[in-house]
Amino acid sequence: GEDVEQSLFLSVREGDSSVINCTYTDSSSTYLYWYKQEPGAGLQLLTYIFSNMDMKQDQRLTVLLNKKDKHLSLRIADTQTGDSAIYFCAEIRGRDDKIIFGKGTRLHILP
């Protein structure tokens, strides 16, 4: 099937904003998710957005959803060293509501 697309790498200076982009495939996807994975660990749910929303803000995290273009983004304000991780975008796909993950974006923080 089609892939959920993400850039593989992003480097950002500490204190700057990070923007991680994702293109998903299923226009009928009801929920879209962002997960964070630190080295050697499982996936931690960061945030999600319902498909009838354009934006969701949660402290330093802002999620933007463009349904027309099937584009999802995650903005992390004031990026810290602890934000260094792999970030996975995920969509709900199909009649059986399967969660499909992208390959992940590795966020590297520059001093």
Added chain:
Amino acid sequence: EAEVAQSPRYKITEKSQAVAFWCDPISGHATLYWYRQILGQGPELLVQFQDESVVDDSQLPKDRFSAERLKGVDSTLKIQPAELGDSAMYLCASSFGTGAGNTDTQYFGPGTRLTVL
């Protein structure tokens, strides 16, 4: 805070051996998932349980993989015999409900990293 527990965290085995992974979901979560995550990829669903029943095992290589959740609580994933290509992180997740929605958000355990030599 309730967490999904998995063991072991790391497993090294030789090819053709049998391995087993254990998962204990968050209490009260009816749905349990096993994923395989190959290095550099996102997780891919292997099997999904609703209580003790399998609801999706379409991506499970049934010639060598098996999974069970006998009492509808904890679960075991087995590989026999293991092959070199099985080296990956095996993640367990659980959710409260059965379909998409914020009540059905999946919570992941720390994973078991399998290395097959």
